[in-house]
Amino acid sequence: MVDLKTQPVVGDEAVQPCCPPLTERPLSREESERTAKMFRALGDPVRLRLFSRIASFAGGEACVCDISDVGVSQPTVSHHLKKLKEAGLLTSERRGTWVYYRVEPSVLSTMGQLLVGQR
């Protein structure tokens, strides 16, 4: 049911231990570019709802059809899912007719540490 064989990286390029907490030292330009992309991806209400629906779905993944009733057209849903994927927040896999999205495992804790430091 839940297949955890995939352990992809975050974003289109490989990501090292990302960044220290925002309170530790000023971000460099490159760090800020990379990090801003993730925050911006969650900076749209529709994307945030889609992300939250996937993250809280039973099994940790959701078919597009499970989450697409958020008040915008289906192409728009697809557009937002693509953006979340490009930001490295989601991964997707086609299984038969359906496409399943799941939250990239490392993302939540990485962004969390950026905000609050060591857990």
Next chain:
Amino acid sequence: MVDLKTQPVVGDEAVQPCCPPLTERPLSREESERTAKMFRALGDPVRLRLFSRIASFAGGEACVCDISDVGVSQPTVSHHLKKLKEAGLLTSERRGTWVYYRVEPSVLSTMGQLLVGQR
């Protein structure tokens, strides 16, 4: 002078616990609107650098002059600081000739909990 548009988006824990972790349950439309505003504020590289510089500055606050060499013009810096303030992430205070910005205390942990749950 009290500018209502600069009041924090996140409420105090007792008053209004903002939102549960994104993984707990799907966000409502209102919750997503409110929360997306904060993420969007950090979704620009320049703003993220400014925020990080303030957050990591000695004393927990910084004068605009301390942080404004981020590669854009002075009006643009001012514009970004205003946006961060409107999102509830920063507060500002004028002292003599200078204006000091500091991170709104509750913000980091609130956004952190949104991502990683209870600490």
Next chain:
DNA sequence: CGTCCATATTGACACACATCAAAGCGATTC
């Protein structure tokens, strides 16, 4: 008062982006 300094606001402009209808594509079923 006048000048200088630090920051904010205004106005203009180019570009990014959210959105939808329509068309395309992959997989299943008949």
Next chain:
DNA sequence: GAATCGCTTTGATGTGTGTCAATATGGACG
């Protein structure tokens, strides 16, 4: 193969936003 379903891509459009130059504001100091 044809029809259908689930989803993505394309193209068009209106709105949002990052940026700067110019200007305004507000305090400090002669």
